[in-house]
Amino acid sequence: MELTLKDITYLNQDPLFNTPLKLLIRNVIDISPHKEFKDLYQHYDHIVRYAEVCGVIVGIEQNYYGHTYTVDDSTGLLDCHYWKLMDSEPLAFNLSQTVRLRGKLSDYREKRQLIIDDKELVENMEESVHWVEALHLDKYYRKSYMLPSLPESSDIQSEEDPFESALLAYWRKHPDDVYSFAEVCQDPDLVELAHKLLSEVSGWGVTEHDLVELFSSTTKALARAGYLAPAGSSESNLYRLMTPKELEKGVLKIINEICELMDLGIRKNYIIERFRKYPAFCFVEDSTIISIIKSLLEQSVLYESDYNVYKIVV
């Protein structure tokens, strides 16, 4: 499941969610990915995403995009990846240096790694201090923490999410245009708002990756809610604004097609299944389609001939 800003705000109630946990590398490797949320991990009763390790650099790899430092703290080896800010950025560390690295946990090609957000060279004794701190803090990490349950979200409109509202308002200013995802990410007002919102929920710096993730997850949420439709092939990443009328026409077209062949009511599940076969509606989720049917019932365009079976009012 993709994380939305609402999910991040909810999970923030656990203080460990935004804290880089001081861990031994063995613990970092043993942590299991969260079953529901992508890029999150389960450590005892806590959902976590950041960690801090301290150890000796025993391997260095460089490529066009960044540097990978292999760190050994005598409990395990961990690849820690740093994305370069400039092409010519030199290596921050050399072999055998003792470093403290903080960053986001990640799995790449089924191998655990750390995406470095913060790095520093430390004195050799710091490594032993880190072991002691990690072992001592483990008692606190083990303490049980239950996140309070969420209120019913079925009535929450997308306008309540500030970034969703802003992104939707951007699209509504350009109703006839087709934009690529990358173009939307360049809008300065949206970028500034994204920065502001991410800074509020993140305990430390907002990265380019965080911004792109936010734009991506919000665009997909708007597509699922029926506000945006893909334009072009699935690889093109182009979107256009979709109107409620367009969605209603889609539902009516499906019902008309069957009614022209035989005078039968159409089941709700069939409408949903056929609706998503249209390329423009392929992302729309069930709840949105059901709300369109409800709206058509209220307008007396449709009537319910049987339980969850609909016909057009003639």
Next chain:
Amino acid sequence: MSFRSGQIVWISEINNDPSAHLNTCVRVTGFLSSLDLDTKRATLIHNGHSIILDVSLVESFQYPLQTLVQCIGDVAHYNEELSMATVLVKVSRDLNIVDLELYERAVQYRRSCEASIL
């Protein structure tokens, strides 16, 4: 050369049970008692126990004698006559500012915590 994490082991532990440590990756600490740059061999001493270091893979292993040095490497073989193991070093560092006694206590604390967890 293996790509495994170097387990912290005292020199005495390797010499007392060489078969258990052969072909494992270890992290050893001790004072540099000899260094021969021609043969790329050095000797490390800790608490009266010695170990031979093969530093042929390390570019700049040039520490003054009596420096407290820590090396990560593989236990390559054990010499029965000398009762000393040889460690093929891949990474080494100078620990001269480290308080060795405090370091030993930190290792002991870590081992006791790990034993209680397991």
